[in-house]
Amino acid sequence: MATTESATSDPEIETTLFITVSGPPGCGATTLCERLADAIGCPYVSGGDIFRELAEDREMSLNQLTAKADESDGIDRALDQRLQQIAEKWGMANKPFILESRLAGWLAGDRADLRIWLDAPEDVRLERIEDRMETEAEMRVREVSEAGRYQSYYDIDIDDREFYDLNINTARWGKEGVFELVRTAIEEYEPAIDEGAFRTPNVDL
Template sequence: MATADGSNAEIDTRLFITVSGPPGCGATTLCKRLADAMGCPYVSGGDIFRELADDRDMSLNQLTAEADGSDEIDRALDRRLQQIAEKWGMANKPFILESRLAGWLAGERADLRIWLDAPEDVRLERIDDRGETDAEMRVREVSEAGRYQSYYEIDIGNQTFYDLQINTARWSKHGVFSLVRTAIEEYDPEVDEGAFSTPTLEP
């Protein structure tokens, strides 16, 4: 049942949506709420990365350090995410893919590509309960950006091809959800004049 503000109302859509952003941007919170409203699954690159760390009995910081020394881990993760994007891109069903490279990996398959961000001090406060220190978060961001550039010649700071960019520090969690909800519900493919193109990645 929907609440007075409509926050629990279902979203009738078949869009394939990607959500990206740095640690602490609010992507997980948004994706869980969207998946519930859309009645669809979502896959998080962060969860898969954490599973890789658990499988190897390593901390996130240790796995990040290992990934710095070899492209095997990153490419395996990206191949898996790309396979998921290919599967859902052809399914004509609602789906959400969340990772730093989700918009790139999904490419033309994605119907709506979203980038979330917030000032660093806000993001640091949000990750307090994740077992990752401020320094570790900064190291991870720099490390990932360097690897993306090295492997794929991707500048993670280039957000020009995203359809929607939101500073999640400016609105409440519900406010961010409402903004994205409106974008989804107001999307009409018949008046869509075209998304920005993205290069094809080959993990």
């Protein structure tokens, strides 16, 4: 499984929060998760890495696996069920953890303590993925395809972001600036004065 375990022995951030990070390709989610995991000293799981592992196992490109997923709901449901199981496990652990995927906030639901959505203008995101194996065309195909499947399988509108606690345009700050915004949200969080998060709609897998 695609799990990253931080080796930090003296964490910068003291917390027990279960954090989800979501956003489209090139939004900066991986960069933030790696930085957060190191600062908190906690593991994180990336849905994107799991999807890439599925592609490698099948000797397929991301675009090919996306096309295969369009033909049947089996690949998506297996991936999402695994992510939901991980969310259930860590939601009861009272230990810090980071779950990153497009649907992480939905799949974790009310188990998550802090739900983050990252985004950036399309031209910025395209520039960020220039050095990846995924092409511009593949990125656009994947975004449209995934959105359609989420709506079809789970009645999820990926553009519904009401329940996210933080919505950050990562084009407005540098990598460290985005990290500092999230750090502040984590460190300033006080359960005693928390009047309640927006409820996440249930996802029936």
